Amino acid sequence: MMRCAATFFLITSLGFLSACRPAKTGSDEDVLVKVHGNSLYRNDVEKIIPKNISTSDSLLIAENYVKKWIKDILVFDVAQQNIGKEEADINRLVEDYRRSLLRHRYLEYMIRSRLTAEIREDEKMSYYEINTEKFILDKYLIKGLFLKIPIEAPELQNVRKWYKSQDPKELESIEKYSIKNASVYDYFYDRWVDFDEVLDKIPIDVSDKSRYLQSNKTVETKDSTFCYFLNISEYQLPGNAAPYEYADAQILELIINKRKMDFQNTFEEELYQDAIRKGEVNFFTNQK
Numbered sequence: 001m002m003r004c005a006a007t008f009f010l011i012t013s014l015g016f017l018s019a020c021r022p023a024k025t026g027s028d029e030d031v032l033v034k035v036h037g038n039s040l041y042r043n044d045v046e047k048i049i050p051k052n053i054s055t056s057d058s059l060l061i062a063e064n065y066v067k068k069w070i071k072d073i074l075v076f077d078v079a080q081q082n083i084g085k086e087e088a089d090i091n092r093l094v095e096d097y098r099r100s101l102l103r104h105r106y107l108e109y110m111i112r113s114r115l116t117a118e119i120r121e122d123e124k125m126s127y128y129e130i131n132t133e134k135f136i137l138d139k140y141l142i143k144g145l146f147l148k149i150p151i152e153a154p155e156l157q158n159v160r161k162w163y164k165s166q167d168p169k170e171l172e173s174i175e176k177y178s179i180k181n182a183s184v185y186d187y188f189y190d191r192w193v194d195f196d197e198v199l200d201k202i203p204i205d206v207s208d209k210s211r212y213l214q215s216n217k218t219v220e221t222k223d224s225t226f227c228y229f230l231n232i233s234e235y236q237l238p239g240n241a242a243p244y245e246y247a248d249a250q251i252l253e254l255i256i257n258k259r260k261m262d263f264q265n266t267f268e269e270e271l272y273q274d275a276i277r278k279g280e281v282n283f284f285t286n287q288k
Helices: 001-021 042-045 053-081 086-114 121-130 155-160 168-181 194-198 211-213 245-277
Strands: 031-035 038-040 141-150 184-194 220-223 226-236
Touching: 031 042, 031 053, 031 121, 038 042, 038 053, 042 053, 086 245, 121 245, 141 155, 141 168, 141 194, 155 226, 168 184, 184 194, 184 245
Parallel strands: none
Antiparallel strands: 031 038, 141 184, 141 226, 220 226
């Protein structure tokens, strides 16, 4: 019975909204529900109701929203009345969080405005050489060329010769051929890629990747639909230091984070020393 009364109240209240000009938000005329001195306004409920939905769906959303709002107020009031001595601890935690949030936001603002200098290549290289142990590989990397070509494509005998060579003329022939015939043409002689990602594209099973890479510079296989060609020009094994160019993004992030920490420590120490000089910090000792 109580739920029906609440629903009827919402239907009546929200119905008038659609028929009449809305009252000014925050005014007494706009109040939909009052609980223990807290007011929920019609305009607040209207904002959470999506457009172009049925009246029944709108009322259901509104009813659930209002009911939750009322419950939140009631639970909060009961908690506030019964929390007793713990209220001081809660207030302290809230204030600590507020200070931490303000401090974090301000430091982020200062860091963005101050740390705009571009990180030089020699700085990144120096950091890499000093901190090589931070860049140990946990995956297999390769450089090379990968082709996936329909099995009925023309001139496959030429592809078998071209893909094994890094001669510029052969590579140009592959590129021109691939535009017309290849389903996949991936040139990565100039960058490191994850060997596992390449293997996912080829119908072969490799149980010992280290031995496979040491023994195979070129790979050719096929299924009922495609021929697959892979040329491996270089490889790196897990446990070794990642190549500098592969670690570049990580190096950049680590240097930026280091600059942030250095700036934050310097900034805080300067504030501290300045406050000491100005007499804004007072130390007290117990005197008997």
